[in-house]
Amino acid sequence: MLGSHPCQPRAGLRERKKEQTRRRIIEVALQLCDSQGFDATTVEQIADAADVSPRTVNRYFELKEDIVLAPTEDWGRRVATELRKQPITGNELLALHNAHLAVAERSGDDETLPFAWFQQMQRIMRGSAAVRSRSMDFIDTKTAELNAALAERLGLDSESLTVRLIAGTWHAVMRAGMECQTALTECSPAAAPELMIEAVQTAYDEFKRVCAFPMAAAE
Template sequence: MTLAEAGTGQVKAGLRERKKLQTRDRLIAAALDLCDRQGFESTTVDQIADIADISPRTFNRYFATKEDVVLAPIEDMITSMAASLDDQPRTGNEIEALVNAQVQILGGRCPIGAVDLARFETMNRIIQNAPSVSARSIELGEKKFQSITAKVAERLEVDTDDPKVRVIVSVYISLMHLSMDTWRCGSTGQIADSAVAAETLQATYKIFREVIENH
């Protein structure tokens, strides 16, 4: 069971499913903590499994590689973004829908559960020090882009290669990058709390709208 599977709406609520999600969450927490403290290369699957109180064989039922468990926050964000975007009304303004979907996630109001920004902070530190994790993160970043693109195209009832879709997604990604520059505090590059992150994204979008309206 993964959060991605939960996001499909095909999972029946029950004790077994909740336990699987809890185990997955423990694996992510253990992997991020260990890899952050002692380094990615020095951390083994056995160590992660031991902290999560499962067998190494069970680990592979949840994640194919050590890179994947460390980068699970990205997979969770992909799933959360799809669910939150589905939750947005179709007003024709897809940039605003994307912004509101992200704000919903940051506010802990995603239909399928909250996303922990602190995990992204830890994950990013690991990415900076582990080439294999960095390479895999690029692949997942592209997967996130494609997922958002597909959702926007679906909402507009056009093909994913429609120029309008590409412009909308590109503008949204740019707004996110501008906001993230502000989220990070001081020389440590730490990410601000979710409330500040949401407010910053909304403020950035407001500036964008003002620029469009005045030019």
């Protein structure tokens, strides 16, 4: 028993250090790519600014694009956690909408996932076709936890058509709302969460107006 105690704090410390390194890589990569352009920024520059080796960067992230898009993965985990708390009403798009807004409302106080990261990410995406292209793959590969939470609620496999359709529809609505809210990337980080909520709400309402209600009426 005595020999087991020293190992437990070390394991926890290792995980914290790994997360700190990951966050540092993300932070400096977003700063560099935002200030000097995605194509002009190298993995070597990111590694040097983060005080790690290029091999370490590659160990955490498969592609340079993945570093820029990493906040999306972290946000997806938070939304998945919130989705599991939502009541089951049969309207999973509404549940996703409410879960997303609940996370957004708390994001201003979340120091582990600064909203400034999303602003930088959006600016970089606008200037880089490679990042925009990768973001589409990222939705499929890096939101597995969100899909799993949705599948649990529906009693289906996470790869089922129903789950993929609902998740894909929600991602499209959210993405359209954020891309159309151009002020989101230029305002202060403190004001950004409120603008994001407004953008997503507007897109969701418009989706219901042009798609959901006409389809229901036609049936």
